[in-house]
Amino acid sequence: MPNILDIRRRIRSVINTRQITKAMKMVSAAKLRRAQERALAARPYAQMLTNVLKSLVARAEIYDPETGEPKHPLLAQREEKTILLIIVTGDKGLAGAFNANILKAGARFLESKAGKNIDIEAIGRKGRDFLRRRYPAAAIQTHSLAEPEELLEEVESAARERAAARQITGEHIGILGKVEFAQASALAESVIQRYCREELDSVYLVFNEFKSVIAQRLIVEQILPIEQIGERAVRLAEEMTDEEKKRAKEAAVSAGAGLRATDGSEPSASQFGTSQVDYIYEQPPAELFRALLPKYVSIQIFRALLESVAAEHAARMTAMDSATNNATDMIDSLTLVMNRARQAKITKEIIEIVSGAAAM
Numbered sequence: 001m002p003n004i005l006d007i008r009r010r011i012r013s014v015i016n017t018r019q020i021t022k023a024m025k026m027v028s029a030a031k032l033r034r035a036q037e038r039a040l041a042a043r044p045y046a047q048m049l050t051n052v053l054k055s056l057v058a059r060a061e062i063y064d065p066e067t068g069e070p071k072h073p074l075l076a077q078r079e080e081k082t083i084l085l086i087i088v089t090g091d092k093g094l095a096g097a098f099n100a101n102i103l104k105a106g107a108r109f110l111e112s113k114a115g116k117n118i119d120i121e122a123i124g125r126k127g128r129d130f131l132r133r134r135y136p137a138a139a140i141q142t143h144s145l146a147e148p149e150e151l152l153e154e155v156e157s158a159a160r161e162r163a164a165a166r167q168i169t170g171e172h173i174g175i176l177g178k179v180e181f182a183q184a185s186a187l188a189e190s191v192i193q194r195y196c197r198e199e200l201d202s203v204y205l206v207f208n209e210f211k212s213v214i215a216q217r218l219i220v221e222q223i224l225p226i227e228q229i230g231e232r233a234v235r236l237a238e239e240m241t242d243e244e245k246k247r248a249k250e251a252a253v254s255a256g257a258g259l260r261a262t263d264g265s266e267p268s269a270s271q272f273g274t275s276q277v278d279y280i281y282e283q284p285p286a287e288l289f290r291a292l293l294p295k296y297v298s299i300q301i302f303r304a305l306l307e308s309v310a311a312e313h314a315a316r317m318t319a320m321d322s323a324t325n326n327a328t329d330m331i332d333s334l335t336l337v338m339n340r341a342r343q344a345k346i347t348k349e350i351i352e353i354v355s356g357a358a359a360m
Contacts, residue, residue: 004345007338011331018327024094025320028313029255032213035310038179039210042306046299053229053292060285071286073196074293077225080201082117084169084191085109088207088304089127090312091176096319098208098312099126105218105236106206110166119200121170121187123305128171137168176309184302185295192294195224204235207304208311213252213318214245216311223300226293248314251321 063070070076087106089099106127110118120135122128175183194200203224209217220236227233240248283291 004338004341007334007341011334011338014327014330014334018324018331021320021323021327025251025255025317025324028317028320029252032310032313032317035306035313036210039303039306039310042181042299042303046303049292049296049299050230053289053296056285056289056292057229060289062286062289072290072293074192074224074226074297077227078198078201080113080116082119082199082201083113084119084121084194084200084203086121086123086187086191086203086205086301086304087127087131088205088308089122089124089130090308091125091174092316093126094319095312095316096322098315098319099124099130101218101238102206102208103127103130105220105238109204109206109220109236116165118166119169120166121172122168123172124176125173128168128173131168132171135166135168137171176305176312179302179305179309181298181302184305185298188294188298188301191224192297200224205301205304207308208315209304210307210311210314213314214240214248216240216314221300221304223297226296229296244318247322248318251318252314254321255317 062072062075085106087102089102093099103126119138120131122131170187172183172187191200191203195203202222205221205223207219207221209219217240218236218238219234222233222235
């Protein structure tokens with residue numbers, strides 16, 4: 001029979017753990033609301049930029065009429081020999097299978113591109129640690145995206161020195177705590193320059209797309225070359241299971257988080273590209289198109305970072321809710337064991353007293 005004192009100590013330990021997991025769930029719920037607001041605030045700009053580009057496509061020649069080749073290098077499609085894969089994970093754990101699922105999707109993508117050279121940009125500490133144990137680094141140091149000039153120099157020097165068919169060319173740690181557009185723009189600039197120099201033939205992005213607490217999906221999206229403005233080139237999509245949606249809904253209800261889908265489309269923005277009005281541009285449409293297309297790539301990376309942060313907080317909230325419920329069940333089970341042990345001890349003492357009285 002277990003010792004009653006040991007059981008009580010274990011119950012106190014589980015109670016303390018439950019308090020921690022419950023507090024972490026509420027903190028994640030609060031951070032999730034802020035992350036949703038940031039993602040929503042960025043969507044009108046992204047929507048308007050997309051529709052301006054659609055309008056420019058209709059008013060400018062983006063393909064050479066004689067050769068049929070695109071005039072902008074970001075539209076040029078080449079045979080895939082060297083690929084860049086950007087994997088967005090979290091900096092912290094305790095988020096259930098959030099990081100593991102992203103890394104599994106990245107591993108499946110790497111298997112599907114066997115025989116090709118693949119450079120990997122790891123955003124997030126968990127992804128960096130996982131990939132560093134499996135693939136060599138191309139003489140690049142860990143850095144944040146706070147210094148765009150230093151980032152560009154490091155990525156370019158790493159790209160020139162290929163360590164293996166699969167190598168890590170960038171490690172971006174600590175940028176997901178407060179995502180800034182300048183950080184995403186710096187990464188996009190380095191990627192665009194390498195693509196224009198034909199050092200890369202395609203660029204893919206692996207992240208967890210966030211719509212709401214119960215509407216998330218893990219996707220692999222191709223961002224370069226740009227196939228069609230406004231149309232996402234999703235190569236792999238993995239939806240949440242019904243069981244995961246159920247747990248996420250229960251966690252959101254208990255924490256007071258919203259369940260609605262975060263649809264940030266703006267009616268005025270959606271009408272811009274489809275309107276037949278002949279807009280007057282200060283620069284020629286072709287020149288504007290050439291200048292705005294890199295920003296389109298930057299906003300795609302920025303959106304992926306924002307949605308990944310929101311998805312991570314949602315996953316952590318769900319995981320901490322499950323941990324809190326499991327701790328409650330464990331406390332109930334240990335309390336029952338303790339009561340049985342105490343009852344057995346009392347029964348034993350009564351039998352000893354009765355047996356002693358009968359022997360006298």
